[in-house]
Amino acid sequence: MTDHLQNAVSAGRYLMIAGPTAAGKSGLAMALAESAGGVVINADSMQLYRDLRILTARPDAADEARVPHRLYGVLDGAERASVARWLQMAGDEVADARHKGRLPVMIGGTGMYLQAAINGIAAIPDVPQAIHDSCMQLLATQGGAAFRAMLAREDPETAARLFDGDSQRLVRAMGVVRATGRPISAWQQDPHQGAIDGQPITIAVTPPRQTVYDAIDSRFAQMMDWGAVDEVAALAARSLDPGLPVMKAIGVREIMAMQQGQMDRARAIELASRDSRHYAKRQFTWLRNNYDAQYVVDSKFSERNLAEIFAILSLNA
Numbered sequence: 001m002t003d004h005l006q007n008a009v010s011a012g013r014y015l016m017i018a019g020p021t022a023a024g025k026s027g028l029a030m031a032l033a034e035s036a037g038g039v040v041i042n043a044d045s046m047q048l049y050r051d052l053r054i055l056t057a058r059p060d061a062a063d064e065a066r067v068p069h070r071l072y073g074v075l076d077g078a079e080r081a082s083v084a085r086w087l088q089m090a091g092d093e094v095a096d097a098r099h100k101g102r103l104p105v106m107i108g109g110t111g112m113y114l115q116a117a118i119n120g121i122a123a124i125p126d127v128p129q130a131i132h133d134s135c136m137q138l139l140a141t142q143g144g145a146a147f148r149a150m151l152a153r154e155d156p157e158t159a160a161r162l163f164d165g166d167s168q169r170l171v172r173a174m175g176v177v178r179a180t181g182r183p184i185s186a187w188q189q190d191p192h193q194g195a196i197d198g199q200p201i202t203i204a205v206t207p208p209r210q211t212v213y214d215a216i217d218s219r220f221a222q223m224m225d226w227g228a229v230d231e232v233a234a235l236a237a238r239s240l241d242p243g244l245p246v247m248k249a250i251g252v253r254e255i256m257a258m259q260q261g262q263m264d265r266a267r268a269i270e271l272a273s274r275d276s277r278h279y280a281k282r283q284f285t286w287l288r289n290n291y292d293a294q295y296v297v298d299s300k301f302s303e304r305n306l307a308e309i310f311a312i313l314s315l316n317a
Contacts, residue, residue: 004314005036005103012198013313014094014104016043018114018291019205020283021276022215026059028205028301029107033067035306036105039097041090042071043108043117048086049246051077051235055228056249057219068102077235077246087116087194094196103313106200111286118200120192124184127175135171135178136243144170155183168245201313204293205301209284216276220251221269229255250275 015032019025029040042048046056050073053060058072070093075081090106090113097104108114139147144164151174152159158173176184232255240247254268254275263271287293295312297305 002310002314005310006101008313009098009101009103012098014106014196014198014200015203015309015313016114016117016200017105017107017203017205018111018287018293019109020212020280020287021057021109022219022280023205023207023212024297024300025107025109025205026057026063028203028297028305029105030059030063030067031301031306032309033103033105036103036310037101038103038105039068039070039093039100041093041097041104041106042069043086043090043106043110043113045081045086045108045110045113045245046249047072047108048075048081049073049077049079049249050075051246052228052231052249052252054223054226054231055251055255057223070097077238077244078240079244081245083112083116083121084194086113087121087196090117091194091196094198098198106196109283111283111290115290116194117196120195122188122190122192124176124187125180127172127179131179132171132175135174138174139167139171147174150174151177155185157185158183167243168248171243201295201309202291202293203295203297203309204287204291205297206284206287207299209281212280213277216280217273220273220276223251224255224265224269229259232256233259250279 015038017025017029032038033040044056046052047058048071049056053073059069063069064072071086071089074089094104094106106117142150144167147170148159148162148164151170154177155173162169162173173184176182176187180187228251232252235246235252236256236259251272254263254272257263258265258268295309
């Protein structure tokens with residue numbers, strides 16, 4: 001690492017790479033970390049879970065051997081990740097990287113995690129398990145549309161920005177208002193805390209949308225060949241709560257249906273790829289509306305991109 005980059009690390013700078021799924025974020029993060037002696041820190045909610053390495057496109061063993069990777073596969077599928085939990089773990093990993101003189105390279109497509117890293121989060125109390133379970137049961141019996149209408153009576157602001165199928169956030173919002181008597185939208189107006197110490201250099205990886213969509217289509221078929229089917233079979237054998245985040249990973253539902261004889265392989269690939277494209281579209285929208293990128297990579301990255309990013313990092317030291 002050059003003196004300029006070491007000064008940037010000492011000054012609390014870190015890299016933050018955001019972009020849609022299948023955009024090439026991991027390759028850029030690897031190249032930056034390898035060039036600068038950095039540590040890649042995960043900010044993707046699904047890649048926290050160890051159960052689905054292939055299906056969630058986690059780095060493989062060869063990548064992890066090239067540079068240190070943190071917060072990949074650190075949670076069991078029976079656990080529920082949260083923004084607060086991730087933020088605490090990420091803050092610890094960033095501090096550890098700096099202590100070792102390494103450049104933190106944060107990468108992910110989960111917008112709430114990236115926003116939390118920059119701005120912190122509101123101090124919303126934990127929802128008791130009994131209330132969470134009752135909200136889950138209510139959603140299961142009423143359906144998403146009716147549940148969201150019920151939420152709108154208690155927290156119209158939150159209900160207006162969620163959609164009927166966003167079960168995790170709908171249940172979270174309902175649980176908060178029932179546990180605290182105060183809407184989550186009101187809690188979110190309070191001063192935030194827990195932001196990652198230091199200043200991120202924000203990078204967006206945004207290839208043309210069709211390039212991303214084509215990559216998604218080819219990647220999911222490859223995942224099926226590489227062992228995603230066996231991963232899902234092992235997950236299904238655990239008989240976990242279907243409301244757990246890991247059970248909602250893109251492709252799990254379709255592969256389970258295929259294994260149960262409810263659809264063929266081609267249909268499973270078609271539906272899972274469609275869902276992944278829809279997810280990428282939402283990520284593009286989030287980036288446009290919520291992410292202030294200091295540097296944009298809009299095609300396959302090159303050595304020039306690395307040099308320019310490091311120059312920005314050094315200038316901000």
